[in-house]
Amino acid sequence: MKKNFYILCFMFIIFSCSFVTKNKSENPSINNVDQEWKLLLGMQSENWNKEKIIQTLGNPTEVFNDAKTKHEYLIYKDKSSNHQIWSIGIKGIQLSSISFFPNFSNEENFSMDQISKHWGNNCIKKVEIDSSQPFVLKKNYLDCGLGRKARINNLGQIEGLFVEF
Amino acid sequence: MKFICLFFILFSQISYAETTKCSSGQYFVNTFKRSAYYRTDGTFVKEATVSAHCRTNHFFNPFKLVFKDKMPEGWPFQLEIFKTPSKSEKKEIESAIRSLPKALKNLGELRIFRAVKSAFPDNHSSSGPDESIIVLYDSVFKFGLKRALAHEMAHVLYSHLDVNEKEEYRAISKWNEIKKDVFNTPRTQFSEPDGKLNPEEDFANNVEHLIINKNSSKVIDKEIVDYLNLLLGIRK
Numbered sequence: 012m013k014k015n016f017y018i019l020c021f022m023f024i025i026f027s028c029s030f031v032t033k034n035k036s037e038n039p040s041i042n043n044v045d046q047e048w049k050l051l052l053g054m055q056s057e058n059w060n061k062e063k064i065i066q067t068l069g070n071p072t073e074v075f076n077d078a079k080t081k082h083e084y085l086i087y088k089d090k091s092s093n094h095q096i097w098s099i100g101i102k103g104i105q106l107s108s109i110s111f112f113p114n115f116s117n118e119e120n121f122s123m124d125q126i127s128k129h130w131g132n133n134c135i136k137k138v139e140i141d142s143s144q145p146f147v148l149k150k151n152y153l154d155c156g157l158g159r160k161a162r163i164n165n166l167g168q169i170e171g172l173f174v175e176f
Numbered sequence: 177m178k179f180i181c182l183f184f185i186l187f188s189q190i191s192y193a194e195t196t197k198c199s200s201g202q203y204f205v206n207t208f209k210r211s212a213y214y215r216t217d218g219t220f221v222k223e224a225t226v227s228a229h230c231r232t233n234h235f236f237n238p239f240k241l242v243f244k245d246k247m248p249e250g251w252p253f254q255l256e257i258f259k260t261p262s263k264s265e266k267k268e269i270e271s272a273i274r275s276l277p278k279a280l281k282n283l284g285e286l287r288i289f290r291a292v293k294s295a296f297p298d299n300h301s302s303s304g305p306d307e308s309i310i311v312l313y314d315s316v317f318k319f320g321l322k323r324a325l326a327h328e329m330a331h332v333l334y335s336h337l338d339v340n341e342k343e344e345y346r347a348i349s350k351w352n353e354i355k356k357d358v359f360n361t362p363r364t365q366f367s368e369p370d371g372k373l374n375p376e377e378d379f380a381n382n383v384e385h386l387i388i389n390k391n392s393s394k395v396i397d398k399e400i401v402d403y404l405n406l407l408l409g410i411r412k
Contacts, residue, residue: 046211073352075360084354093347094340098354108355115340119213119221141357142252144370144377145299146331149306150357160356165306168339173356 048120048129051111055159055174060104061085068097082107089114109174121169123153123161130155136163198230233341237284241273244289248309253295253302256311261290269312272321273329276387279408280329283308283336303328305335305376323388330383334376341407342375348403349382351375367395386410 050067053059064085065071071085080102087097092114100108113121127134134155141148151163158175212223245260261269269288273281289311294302300316301324303309310328312321334342346353351361351374359374367385371378385392386404393401404410 073362075352075354077354077360084352084360086352086354088347092344094343095346095352098352100355110353110355112343112353113339114343115210115226117211117213118339120211140250140252144373145294145296145302146328146376146380147252147302147304147306147309148335148376149304162356164339164342165335166338170339170342171353171356175355 045120047111047113047117048125051109051172051174052129054099054106054109058106058176060106061101062104064099064101064106068099071099105176107176109172111172113169113172118168121161121172123163123167123169126153126155126161126169126172130159134161233279233282237282239281239283240285241270242285242287243269244287246289247291248287248289248304248307248311251304251311256295257292259290259292261288261312265290265317268317268321269325272325275322276326276329277408277410280326280333280383283329283332286310286329286332288312300324301328303331305331308332320388323384326387327380327384330380331376333383334379345379345403345407346375348399349375349378349397351378363397365395365397367392383408 054064059067061083068085068087072088073086075084075086076082077084083101085097085099085101086095087099088095094114095112096114097112098108098110099106100110119125123134134153137152137154139150139152141150153161153163153169155161160173162170162173164170207225207228210224210226213221243261243266245258247254247256247258286308287310289309291311291313293315294300294311294313296302300313300319302311302313304311310325310332312324316324334345337345345351349361350363351359354360361372361375361378363372366372366378366381367389368377368381371381382392382396382400382404385395386401386408387410389395396404
């Protein structure tokens with residue numbers, strides 16, 4: 012009797028859960044596919060100022076002021092994982108650089124194909140060698156011109172997208 | 177109803193996280209929400225919640241040690257003089273590598289080169305992490321072979337981490353990439369002074385100290401020690 016009661020309870024919970032999930036998933040939002048791309052391309056083409064960046068992305072997690080170059084960097088991180096998402100460089104009130112770091116949740120939208128699709132098909136694979144220290148780094152990039160680069164790691168994954176103005 | 181549901185989901189997640197033990201060569205990934213995307217064939221994949229699971233470490237490849245006697249192709253320090261490692265040197269190197277944590281020995285083929293002197297002053301070893309190359313100079317035997325190998329193999333490991341594994345280290349060790357290849361951290365404590373230059377060097381220094389220095393917890397932040405112990409499979 013007790014066992015049946017537990018089975019019934021369990022089935023009731025499962026049923027209600029599937030109902031709630033169904034309601035939410037009836038209209039899959041296709042807009043979410045390009046959400047980060049829209050932000051990136053918007054910032055890049057409209058040359059956003061600091062005010063608009065904070066208005067759109069909210070207050071940054073950290074702010075770094077580079078005294079040497081007089082640049083200010085607004086750093087945004089994922090609240091749960093603390094992984095970096097954005098670093099937006101500003102000089103005065105104008106945008107000087109954008110760095111974006113894909114993660115588990117959106118890596119599929121930042122593959123090499125997707126980058127070429129959004130940044131134009133003239134992206135070229137390039138290698139930069141850094142031998143300024145005893146360990147020699149071989150950095151692979153997708154150079155899409157106009158200061159737009161994407162760093163590719165040894166596993167062919169995109170580590171970050173960078174725009175410099 | 178939503179409340180009961182939430183409780184049920186939360187409870188199941190907690191118990192999964194508690195009972196999940198990833199096997200050697202794997203790491204734990206907590207539940208996350210994946211954005212919608214299009215596959216290369218144009219198929220639309222809607223957004224979804226990916227439940228907690230174990231992922232295989234990308235650097236988990238059977239170890240193979242290869243000794244070389246000529247300068248690596250494309251080596252930037254062209255004035256360095258390379259030579260053939262002696263039998264006793266090979267034995268010593270093999271023995272030092274055997275004593276290192278298993279995670280550092282799952283890096284696939286590792287090529288060891290021997291040279292007389294580094295182009296950098298007071299430098300006992302160098303590496304080309306992306307090509308799994310380590311160069312050992314004459315002074316390394318006096319400096320400490322195990323220490324130098326731990327440091328250089330940590331460079332190789334770092335370059336073989338996937339995006340998320342690398343980002344996890346940067347998050348724990350508080351590194352930010354402020355613009356392309358320019359890093360910054362608010363940390364003031366580093367196990368070696370050059371650790372403040374970038375996350376790669378910081379990672380290699382910390383791994384080296386964790387393996388060699390018995391008092392490593394005094395020079396490395398606790399969160400970093402815990403993370404590296406887990407990554408390297410070191411039980412303390």
